[in-house]
Amino acid sequence: MKLARLFTWSPHQGQLRAIVKTLCYRLxxxxxxxxxxxxxxxxxxxxxxxxxxxxxxxxxxxxxxERMWDHITWGIDPNPN
Incomplete structure (x- = not known):
């Protein structure tokens, strides 16, 4: 498996979602x-x-x-259906 296949630079979740998740968890x-x-x-x-x-x-x-992991495709099924 190529290392490049484990990473992507297209986010899987929006930045606002990551911020809200972060703030709720931190509270x-x-x-x-x-x-x-x-x-x-x-x-x-x-x-x-x-x-x-x-x-x-x-x-x-x-x-x-969280944002770093959003660019790692390892463990994410590209074809969930």
Whole structure:
């Protein structure tokens, strides 16, 4: 199998869809991170700070990761019917 067949530069999903998916996922992750940080630190302020900083960073990296995978055709059936 040629390596070039595993990649494509035509997106499978729209950019807006990827952004909405990223933001929804990150909101969920912020809640989890803040909850865990609050249990560990005992401070709501520290927990929110930890949750926001880590998840803002992760939001951008996840978006880039999602867009990168949108160009990989491995595992996608080109003829689903």
């Amino acid at each position: 969920f992750m912020i809640m989890i991170t803040v909850g865990v940080a609050w249990i560990i630190t005992g401070s709501g302020t520290d927990a929110v700070s930890i949750g926001i900083v880590t998840n803002v960073t992760k939001t951008f990296t996840y978006y880039l990761y």
